[in-house]
Amino acid sequence: MADKADKAEELSTFLVSYPLYRRLTFEGIPVRWPDMLQLRCEHCGAERTFDGEEDKGLAYMNVRTPTGPLRAGGTDSLPTLVYLKYVCHVCALDSRSYFLAISYGSKVLRKVGQVPPWSLAVPPALDKLLGPDKTYYRRALTCMSQSYGLGACAYFRRVIENTMDDVLDRLKAVLEQEGGGEGAIKRLEEVQKSKNAVEKARLAAEVCPPSLRPGGFNAFVILHDELSRGIHTLDEEQCMETASSMKTCLEYLIRRMAERQQEGTEFQAAAKQIMDRRSKRKAGKKGREA
Numbered sequence: 001m002a003d004k005a006d007k008a009e010e011l012s013t014f015l016v017s018y019p020l021y022r023r024l025t026f027e028g029i030p031v032r033w034p035d036m037l038q039l040r041c042e043h044c045g046a047e048r049t050f051d052g053e054e055d056k057g058l059a060y061m062n063v064r065t066p067t068g069p070l071r072a073g074g075t076d077s078l079p080t081l082v083y084l085k086y087v088c089h090v091c092a093l094d095s096r097s098y099f100l101a102i103s104y105g106s107k108v109l110r111k112v113g114q115v116p117p118w119s120l121a122v123p124p125a126l127d128k129l130l131g132p133d134k135t136y137y138r139r140a141l142t143c144m145s146q147s148y149g150l151g152a153c154a155y156f157r158r159v160i161e162n163t164m165d166d167v168l169d170r171l172k173a174v175l176e177q178e179g180g181g182e183g184a185i186k187r188l189e190e191v192q193k194s195k196n197a198v199e200k201a202r203l204a205a206e207v208c209p210p211s212l213r214p215g216g217f218n219a220f221v222i223l224h225d226e227l228s229r230g231i232h233t234l235d236e237e238q239c240m241e242t243a244s245s246m247k248t249c250l251e252y253l254i255r256r257m258a259e260r261q262q263e264g265t266e267f268q269a270a271a272k273q274i275m276d277r278r279s280k281r282k283a284g285k286k287g288r289e290a
C-alpha cells in the first residue's frame, strides 16, 4: 500500500514541479493518474485542489501519425502521448494542462508540453535575499526549464555559496526569537567568518530548530549533502535531481524563516499590548486602594 501511495505522490510531484523534458523512470505503466493536484490558483489567489477532468483529461489521446493512430505501448522514438487537464475545484476558472510522452521501452515519462508554462519567476520571499544573485537564480531556473541539469546545478551552487551568510543571519534571528540559542548563535557567527559554504550548511543543519524541520526533515542537511557532492561526476539527470533539491530546500527555508519571524513579531506585539493593559489595570487598582 505504501508503495502505491509513494507512486501516486511521485506522479503528483512529477506533474506539479518537473520542467519539460525532465525524465521520470517508472516501473509498470501508470494506469491511474492523480485524481487531484494541489496547486496555486491564480484566480482564487490561494492554494487549491485542482480536479482532473474525467472524460477528456484522464484518457489516452488518440494521436494520429501519417500512417495511422499510435498504439498504446509506444517506443522510445514513437512515444504514446497523454493529455491531462486539472481545473480549480473552487472557482473552475484556473487550470493546468499537461502533455506527456510515455516511452514504454525505456520506461521513461516526460512532459512535452504544459499550459501555463513552467514558471521562471523568483519567489517573493527569495527576491529580497538574492540581490545581485537574482540573475544567477533566474539562469538556474532557465537551465532547469530545459532540463540542463549541469548548468542549473552550477548556478544554484553559486547562489547558495553567495547567500549563505544572509541565510545564516536569518537562522540566527529565528534562534534569537525562539530563545535558548545563545551557544548556537555564537557558533554560527564564528563559521560566518570563513568562506566555506559546506561548513556553514553543516553547522546550520546541526543547530536548526524543530520549527524549521517539518516531519523531522532538515532542509539544511539536504543542502549540505548536495553542496558536498562533486557535480563533475554526475550526469545531466543526476544534476537535475541535485538542482531540484537545492531549489526546494532554499525556497522552503527562506519562506519558512520569514514566516517564523513574522509570527514571532506579531505575537510579541500582541503580548506586549496584553502586558501593558495588565500593568495599567494593576496601577489603577493600587491608585484606588491608596
Ligand SMILES: [Zn+2]
Pocket: 041, 042, 043, 044, 045, 048, 088, 089, 090, 091, 092, 093, 094
Ligand atoms: Zn480557483
